Amino acid sequence: MPTYSFILNGTPVSIDVEGDVRLLWVLRDLLGVTGPKYGCGLEVCKACTSHINGKAFNPCSVPVSQIQPSDEITTIEGLASTAGQDLHPMQQAWLDHDVAQCGYCQPGQIMAAVATVRKVRAEGREITDADLDGIRNICRCGTYSRIRAAIKAGAQNM
Amino acid sequence: MAKHRYSPDVPALSSAFGRRRFLGYLIAAPTLAVGVFGVVQADTPAADASVPSPPQPEEIFDLGDLQNLAAAPTSHLISVRVNPDGTASFAAHRAEVGQGMTTAVAMMIAEELDLPLDKVTITLADARPELVFNQLTGGSNSMRSIYLPVRTAAAIARQQLVAAAAREWNLDPSALSTANGVVTGPGGRRASYGSLAAAAASDKTTPVPAPPLKPSSQFTVLGTPQSRIDALDIVTGKKSFGMDIQVPGALPTMVRRPPTINGTVASVNNTAAVRAMPGVTDIAVISHGVAVRARTFGQCIDAIRALDVTWGPGTVDDTSDATVLAALKAAELPLVVPPLTVTSVNADFTFAFASNSPLEPDNAIADVRSGSAEIWSALKVPIDAQQAIAAMLGMPQDAVTVHVVQGGGSFGRHLFHNVAAEAAEASQRMGKPVKLMWSRTDDFRQGRTHPMCTSRVRANLLLGNVVSYEQRHTSVQTDFSHGLGEMITATAAKLPVGGNLSFAETIFELSQSSPYNFGVTTQLLNEVPLRFNTGSMRNIYSPNVVCAQELVVDRIAAKMGKDPVAFRRRYLKDSRVLAVLNKAAEAGNWGAALPAGMAQGIAVHSEYQAAIACLVQIDCTPATVNRQIQDGVGGPRVTKALVVVDPGFAINPRGLEAQMIGGMNDGIALALTSSLHISNGIPLEGSWDNYFYTRQWNTPLDMQVIVMPATSDSPSGAGELGVAPAFAAVACAYARATGTMPTSFPINHGTLGFTPYPLEPSTPPSPTDGLDNAY
Numbered sequence: 066m067p068t069y070s071f072i073l074n075g076t077p078v079s080i081d082v083e084g085d086v087r088l089l090w091v092l093r094d095l096l097g098v099t100g101p102k103y104g105c106g107l108e109v110c111k112a113c114t115s116h117i118n119g120k121a122f123n124p125c126s127v128p129v130s131q132i133q134p135s136d137e138i139t140t141i142e143g144l145a146s147t148a149g150q151d152l153h154p155m156q157q158a159w160l161d162h163d164v165a166q167c168g169y170c171q172p173g174q175i176m177a178a179v180a181t182v183r184k185v186r187a188e189g190r191e192i193t194d195a196d197l198d199g200i201r202n203i204c205r206c207g208t209y210s211r212i213r214a215a216i217k218a219g220a221q222n223m
Numbered sequence: 224m225a226k227h228r229y230s231p232d233v234p235a236l237s238s239a240f241g242r243r244r245f246l247g248y249l250i251a252a253p254t255l256a257v258g259v260f261g262v263v264q265a266d267t268p269a270a271d272a273s274v275p276s277p278p279q280p281e282e283i284f285d286l287g288d289l290q291n292l293a294a295a296p297t298s299h300l301i302s303v304r305v306n307p308d309g310t311a312s313f314a315a316h317r318a319e320v321g322q323g324m325t326t327a328v329a330m331m332i333a334e335e336l337d338l339p340l341d342k343v344t345i346t347l348a349d350a351r352p353e354l355v356f357n358q359l360t361g362g363s364n365s366m367r368s369i370y371l372p373v374r375t376a377a378a379i380a381r382q383q384l385v386a387a388a389a390r391e392w393n394l395d396p397s398a399l400s401t402a403n404g405v406v407t408g409p410g411g412r413r414a415s416y417g418s419l420a421a422a423a424a425s426d427k428t429t430p431v432p433a434p435p436l437k438p439s440s441q442f443t444v445l446g447t448p449q450s451r452i453d454a455l456d457i458v459t460g461k462k463s464f465g466m467d468i469q470v471p472g473a474l475p476t477m478v479r480r481p482p483t484i485n486g487t488v489a490s491v492n493n494t495a496a497v498r499a500m501p502g503v504t505d506i507a508v509i510s511h512g513v514a515v516r517a518r519t520f521g522q523c524i525d526a527i528r529a530l531d532v533t534w535g536p537g538t539v540d541d542t543s544d545a546t547v548l549a550a551l552k553a554a555e556l557p558l559v560v561p562p563l564t565v566t567s568v569n570a571d572f573t574f575a576f577a578s579n580s581p582l583e584p585d586n587a588i589a590d591v592r593s594g595s596a597e598i599w600s601a602l603k604v605p606i607d608a609q610q611a612i613a614a615m616l617g618m619p620q621d622a623v624t625v626h627v628v629q630g631g632g633s634f635g636r637h638l639f640h641n642v643a644a645e646a647a648e649a650s651q652r653m654g655k656p657v658k659l660m661w662s663r664t665d666d667f668r669q670g671r672t673h674p675m676c677t678s679r680v681r682a683n684l685l686l687g688n689v690v691s692y693e694q695r696h697t698s699v700q701t702d703f704s705h706g707l708g709e710m711i712t713a714t715a716a717k718l719p720v721g722g723n724l725s726f727a728e729t730i731f732e733l734s735q736s737s738p739y740n741f742g743v744t745t746q747l748l749n750e751v752p753l754r755f756n757t758g759s760m761r762n763i764y765s766p767n768v769v770c771a772q773e774l775v776v777d778r779i780a781a782k783m784g785k786d787p788v789a790f791r792r793r794y795l796k797d798s799r800v801l802a803v804l805n806k807a808a809e810a811g812n813w814g815a816a817l818p819a820g821m822a823q824g825i826a827v828h829s830e831y832q833a834a835i836a837c838l839v840q841i842d843c844t845p846a847t848v849n850r851q852i853q854d855g856v857g858g859p860r861v862t863k864a865l866v867v868v869d870p871g872f873a874i875n876p877r878g879l880e881a882q883m884i885g886g887m888n889d890g891i892a893l894a895l896t897s898s899l900h901i902s903n904g905i906p907l908e909g910s911w912d913n914y915f916y917t918r919q920w921n922t923p924l925d926m927q928v929i930v931m932p933a934t935s936d937s938p939s940g941a942g943e944l945g946v947a948p949a950f951a952a953v954a955c956a957y958a959r960a961t962g963t964m965p966t967s968f969p970i971n972h973g974t975l976g977f978t979p980y981p982l983e984p985s986t987p988p989s990p991t992d993g994l995d996n997a998y
Contacts, residue, residue, distance in 0.1 A: 083501045083522070087989050090519035094475055099467035100460025102631070104582045105663035106524065106989045108996070109854075109912045112582060117997055126993030141460035156458040163450040163877055166885060167321025168457035169464060169583045169631025184998055198920040201855075203911045205582040205632050206321050207888025208881065209919055210926035 070134040073098065074143025084130030089113050091129045092140065100141035100172045104203070111202035114173035114180075115140045121180030141172035144179065148223075155179050158219030166206035174202045174212055182220045192220050245372055247379040247433045249425035250302055255387075256424070257379045258302040259372045259433070301369070303332055303376040305384065309404050309417030311338055313373070314348040318360040318603045320581070320633035322942040323878035326452045327366055328373055330875055334444040335377035335437060337401040338416065345452065350605035350625035360603035361638055361759065362734075363831045363940025366874060370938055375433050380423075382434045387423035388414045439872065439936055446933070448877035465586045465601050465628045466660065473588045473656035474504060475520040476649055478512040479527035480669055482982035483537035483904035484756060485511060492531040500526050507652035511669070512985075514649040516657055521989070524662070528984040538754035540904035544675070547753065547901060548573060551677045551697045554751045558681045560691040560743060566684035568779050572771045573967045575898035576699075576906065577673040578914055579760035580666040581632025589646035590656035591616060596623045600643040601630025608640035612647045634889075635759040636671055639702075662986035664909040669985075672899060672906070673760035674699035674753075678771035682741060682779055689779060689794065692741035696768055700750040701727055702757045735768055738829050739776065739794045755901075761886075765830060765947035766893055767968075773826040773951035774964055787825055787955070788813050799834035799934055800827050803867040810929055811838035811865040820844035821862075824956025828948040831940025834869040837887065837952035839923070843960040852920055854912045856976045859960070861891050861953055864923040866945055871935035879941050880928040886945020887926065888917040893946070894953035896921065898972045909980035909987065915971075 070079040073096065080095055089106070092098040092115075101124055104112035108126040115124055116139040117132075124138075132138070144153045152160070155175050165171045177200055185192050197213050204212065250256040304312045311332055319325045325345040333340040351358060381401055388406040389396040391414070399408045404416045439446065456462040481487065488508050497515065498506055502522030507514045515526040551573075562569065587600035596616055602608050605625045613623040630637050646659035661670065676698035683691040731748040746768065780790035788808045795801045804827050807813070813823060817840070825838045840863040850857030866883040873879045896915035899906035908914040950968075958964040967973065980987045 082519070085525075086502075086519055086521040088993075090475075090521035093467075094519040094521075097469065099463070102464075102582075103466065103520070103584070103660070105910050106520075107663060107910050107912075107987060108990045108993060109910045110582065110663070117994070120997040122997040123993045126990040126996075128991055131991075131994055141458075145459070152458070159458045160450065160454050163454060163881070165321075165451060165454055165457040166323070166881055167581070167583075167630065167632045168451075168453065168462050169321075169581070171457050172460045175458060180998055194924060200919050203582065203916060203918060205580075205634070205916060206881075207885035207917060207922075209888060209917070209922035210884055211881070213919070213922075 069129045069132060071132045072135070072137045074139055075146060082129060085128045088124035088127045088129050088132060092124060098140055098142060102169055102173060104170065111177060112170050112173040114176040114202060116176060116180060119183065121177050141176060144176065153179065154222035155216070155219035157222070158215040161218065162211045162215040164208055164211040164215050166208055170202060170204045174204065177202050178212070178216045178219060179223070182216065182223055192216060245375040245433050247375060247431045249383065249429045249431055251426055251428045252304070252424055254307060254420045254424050255305040255380055255383055256302050257376045257383065259376045259379070301372060301376065303373070303380050305380055305416055305420045305423070307417050307420045309415050310342045310344055311336055311377070311380070312344040312346065314346050316348045316351065316358045317365045317369070318601060318627060318630060318633065318637060319347060320601060320630035320637060322882065323451060323875065324365050326449060326878055327874045328369065329452050330444050330449055331370065331373045332377040334442060335374045336381045338404045340444060340449060340452070342404055347627040347629070349627060350609040358604070358606050363942045363944060366938040367832070367940055370874070374436050378434050378436055379431055383423040383431070384416055384419045387419045391422065439933070445874055446872065446876070449875050450877060463629065464583055464631045465588070465599060466583060466631070468588060468599055468628060470588050470590060470599065470656055470658070473590060473658040474516050474518060475523050476514055476516040476646070476657040476659040477520065477523035477527050477662060477986070478509065478514050478645065478659070478665070479530045479532060480512040480665055480985040481534040481537060482985070483540045484669060485754065486537035487511065487535035488513060489533040489535045492533065493529070497526050497529050500529060505653040505655060507649055509645060509648045509652065514659065516649070516653055516655065520660060524986055524989065527986060528988060530984070537904055542753065542901060542904055544575070544901050547675050547699060550751050550753065551675065551699070554749050555677060555679055555697045556695045556747050556749045558679060558693045558695060560681065560683060560693055562681060562683065566782070568682045568684070568775055568782060570680045570771065570775050570778065570964070571966060572678045572774070574676050574767045575968065575972045576675045576901055577760060577893060577897060578667055578670065578899055578908070579635040579673055579758065580670050581630065581634055581636055583631025584661045584663055584666045585636065585642035585670060586658065586660040587643040587646040588656065588658045589643065589650040591647055591650040594618065594622060596647060597626070598623065598643050598647060599626045599628050600640065601633065601637045602627050602640055602643065603633065603637045604640070608643050611640065612644055615644060616647060616651055634761045639671055639758055663911070664980060664986050667899070667908045667914055668906050669756065671756050671758035674701060674755060674757045676767050678767055680771055680775045682775060684779065684782065687783065689739070690742040692737060692739065692744045694746040694768065694772065696731070696746065696748045696764065698748065698750050699753045699755055699757060701759060701763070703727060703730060703759070731764055734830060735764060737772065738796055738800050738827060740796050741794065761889060762943035762946040765828065766890065766950045769826065769828050769947035770894070770951040770954050770968065774954055774958060777955050777958065778964060786814070791827060795827070797829060797834065799869050800829050803827065803834045803836040803869050803931060806929060806931065807836035807838040807865055807867040810867065813838060818844070820960055822956050822960035824952045824954070824959060826948045826951035826955055828944070828951070830947070831944055832871055832937070833939035833941060833944050835944055835948050836867045837890070837945070837948040838865045839863065839952045839956050841953065841956040841960050843957065850920070855918060855920070856896050856915050856971060857920065858895055858971055859957060860921055861923045861956070863925040864949070865927045865929070866949070867929045867931065868941070868944065869931040869934055870941050871937050871939040872933045873930050874938050876930045879930060882941050883928045883945045884926055886943070887949040888922055889946045890949025891921060891953055892917045893950045893969060894957065895969050896971055898969050900972070900975060905982060907975070907979040913977045913979065915976065
C-alpha cells in the first residue's frame with residue numbers, strides 16, 4: 066500500500082492508503098479530522114469545502130494520489146491559525162450573526178466564504194451580491210441570508 | 224388550541240398549560256437533582272360559541288395539545304442537576320437537529336436558576352422507555368410541552384440551593400438572594416452554587432413543593448435574543464454529529480440498493496471478488512440491499528458499485544408521477560355544497576413529491592453483540608427505534624441501548640429509524656460494529672418523502688359574502704407509524720373531537736383550520752395507500768393546504784373586486800392573525816408600485832397557537848427567469864421577503880427568527896423549484912443539483928423577520944410554522960406577477976432540469992477533478 070504525505074493544518078502527515086481513495090475519507094476515516102462533512106460525495110453540496118494552498122476545493126472529489134507532499138491542506142480546524150488568532154474573522158462573523166442552525170454545512174460555508182473573499186480581493190474589488198449568489202454551498206436549514214450578512218461583515222476584518 | 228387565539232369571538236378551551244400543574248421531587252443523588260411530575264387537571268370545556276364558521280377541531284384542541292396531554296403523566300422523569308463545578312445540566316428528552324431546542328432549554332434553566340447561560344449544559348437523553356410518549360420530537364411541540372416542567376425543576380433547584388445556604392448560615396431563606404450562580408446573604412455572605420450542590424442534595428427521593436415561577440416581567444434571559452449554545456463548536460468544526468462519532472471497530476458501511484423503491488435482493492453474484500477489493504472487510508445481504516463494510520467510506524462506494532446483484536421487485540415498481548396523480552384524482556372526496564354557477568370559485572391543485580432529506584445523510588452506528596446491542600443515531604422517536612430494533616434482533620427491549628446524537632438537520636426524516644435498523648441488521652449479520660451511512664443518492668431515491676397530493680377547493684359567494692369554503696385534500700398516505708400512532712390510540716378517547724377519525728385524518732384535523740369566516744367550512748383528507756416511503760416533512764399537510772387556500776382567497780378577492788389585504792382584513796376570524804397581517808402590510812409596504820413582471824404576494828397562517836403573515840416580492844421578468852445557472856435552476860426570484868410572527872411568547876427571538884428564515888427558504892423551494900420526479904418506481908433525483916432546494920442564487924436579497932410583542936405567557940410552536948405561509952405567499956406573488964394562478968407545484972416540475980444519474984449502481988462514483996475547480 067502506498068504512502069502519501071502532505072501538510073494538514075500546519076503539521077506534516079503521512080498515511081498508508083490506496084491512491085484512489087478520495088482525500089475526504091483520508092481526512093475523516095483515517096486521520097479523524099471531521100470538520101469537512103460528507104453531504105453528497107459528488108462535488109455538489111460543498112459541505113466538505115477545505116483549502117489547498119489557500120484555495121477552496123472539495124476533498125470528496127480529489128484522489129489522495131493527486132496531493133503532493135508540499136501541499137498545504139487546511140480544514141475548518143486549522144483556519145483560525147492561518148489568521149494567527151483564536152478565531153478567523155469569518156468565524157467570528159458567523160458567531161456575531163448566529164448563522165448556524167444545525168451547523169452541518171457551516172464549516173464548508175466558512176471555508177468557501179474565506180476563499181471567495183480572497184478571490185475577489187485578488188481581483189482588486191470587494192464582494193458583491195453576484196459573488197454571494199455564486200456560492201454553491203447548500204444549507205438545507207436555509208440560513209442563507211445570515212450567511213450573506215456574515216460574509217460581508219467578516220470580509221471587513223480580513 | 225387557542226386560549227389566546229380566538230378571543231374575542233371564540234371562547235375556546237383554556238390551554239393545556241392552564242390545565243397543568245407540577246409536583247417537584249428531590250432525587251436521591253450525591254449532588255442536587257430535581258425532577259418534576261406533571262399532572263393534568265380536568266377542565267370543563269368552555270361554552271359553545273356562535274360564530275359564522277363554527278370552530279374546526281384544530282381551533283379548540285390542536286396536535287400540540289394532544290402531545291402535551293399524552294406527555295404529561297411521564298414528565299416527572301425529567302430532571303435538572305446542579306454540579307459541584309457550579310454548572311447545571313439537563314439531559315433533554317428531545318432531539319436537536321438545528322431547531323435550537325438545546326439553546327432554548329438552557330435559557331429556561333438559566334432564567335429560573337439565576338445562572339449564566341454558559342454554565343448550563345444540555346445533552347441528549349438516550350432512549351428511555353419509561354418516558355413512553357414524552358420522548359417524541361415533532362409537531363413543533365417541544366417548547367410547548369417542556370416550558371413549564373423544565374422551568375419548575377430549575378426553580379426548585381434554586382430554592383434548594385438557597386435553603387442549603389440558609390441552613391449553613393443559620394438564616395431565614397427569605398434573607399438570601401441569588402444571581403449569577405451565587406447565593407448571597409446579609410453581611411457579604413456568598414456561596415457559589417457549586418459549593419452548595421452537595422449540601423443541597425438529598426439522599427432519598429422526596430417530594431418538594433414547587434415555588435412560583437418568575438413572572439415574565441422579571442425575565443432577564445427568556446425573551447431576549449441569544450445565540451446558539453453550540454455556535455462556537457460549529458464554527459470551529461468541533462460539533463460532533465452522528466457521522467463524526469468514533470466507536471471502536473465501527474468501520475464505514477454502505478449499502479448497494481435496488482433500482483426501485485424497497486426492492487429486494489434475489490442474489491449476489493460476485494461476493495468473493497468484491498470481498499477481495501481494497502479495504503473491504505465484510506459483505507452481508509440485508510432487507511433492502513447488500514451492505515459492505517470497509518476501511519473507508521470511499522472504499523465502500525467502490526465496492527458497492529462493483530457488486531453484481533440480481534434484484535427482486537419493489538413496492539411501487541409500476542408507478543410514475545402520472546399514475547400516482549391518476550390514483551389521487553380517483554380518490555378525491557366529493558365537494559358537497561353545489562356550485563352556485565355565477566359566483567363559485569373552483570380550483571384544483573397538484574403538489575409533487577418532495578424530499579425531507581437533511582444535509583447530513585441518514586447514518587447510524589450499531590454494535591450488536593450476542594444478547595445486547597448499542598445504537599447511536601439522530602432519532603426523534605428513540606423509544607420506538609429501541610422497541611423495533613430489539614424485536615428485529617430477537618432481544619428484550621432493555622438489551623438495546625439507544626443513544627440519541629446530534630443530527631445535521633431533520634425536517635421530519637429522523638422521525639423514522641430505518642437507518643438505525645439497517646445498521647443493527649448489518650452489524651448482527653457481520654458480527655462486527657458498523658457505522659452505516661446512506662449515500663446522498665440513497666437519501667433522495669430510497670429515503671422518506673412528502674407524498675404527492677392534490678387539493679380541490681370550492682368557495683361559493685352570495686350577495687357580496689363568502690358563504691361556503693370546502694377543501695378536499697387527497698394524498699398518497701403519509702406514514703405515521705413511528706409511534707405517534709400509539710399515542711393517538713392511547714389518547715383518542717379523550718379527544719374533544721367527534722367521530723372515528725382515522726389516524727392520518729386525526730393529524731390532519733388537529734393541524735388544519737381555515738382562518739377565515741367563510742360560512743360553511745370543511746377541510747377533509749383522503750389518502751391513497753400506495754407503498755412509497757413517506758413521512759412527515761416539516762409542517763406536514765399545511766404547506767399544501769394553505770397554499771391552495773391562499774391562492775383561492777386571492778381569487779375570491781379579485782372576483783369581488785377587493786385588494787388581497789383588504790379582503791383578508793374583512794374575513795379573518797382572529798385578532799392575532801389580523802394583527803400580523805396588518806403589520807406585514809405596513810412594514811412590507813403592501814401595494815407599492817412595481818415594474819411589469821414583478822409583484823407582491825401575501826399570506827397568513829395560524830397553527831401551533833401562533834399567528835404569522837408572510838409578504839414577498841417576486842421577480843418574474845424574463846431577464847431573471849432566464850438566468851443561466853450552471854447545473855441548477857434560475858427561474859423567478861423572490862427578491863424581498865418579510866415574515867411577521869406572533870409566537871405568543873418568543874423564548875429566544877434570535878432563534879425564532881432563524882426558524883422563520885429557514886421556513887421562508889423552504890417555502891420558496893416548494894413553490895418554485897424543489898420536487899421529486901417519480902419514474903418507474905423510483906425518484907430520478909440523486910443529488911442537490913437535481914433536487915433544487917433553494918440556493919444562494921434564489922434566496923431573497925432582502926430578508927426581514929418581525930417578532931410581535933408577546934401576546935401570551937406561553938410559547939407557541941415555531942419550528943415548522945413559517946413553511947406554509949411562505950409557500951403560499953410566493954405562490955400568490957407568482958400568480959399576481961404573471962397573471963396566471965399556478966395550479967401545479969413546484970412551478971418548474973413539468974420540466975426535468977437535469978440529467979438523472981443511472982439507477983445502477985445505486986450510488987454514483989465520486990469525481991476526480993476536484994483540484995481543477997479550486998478557487
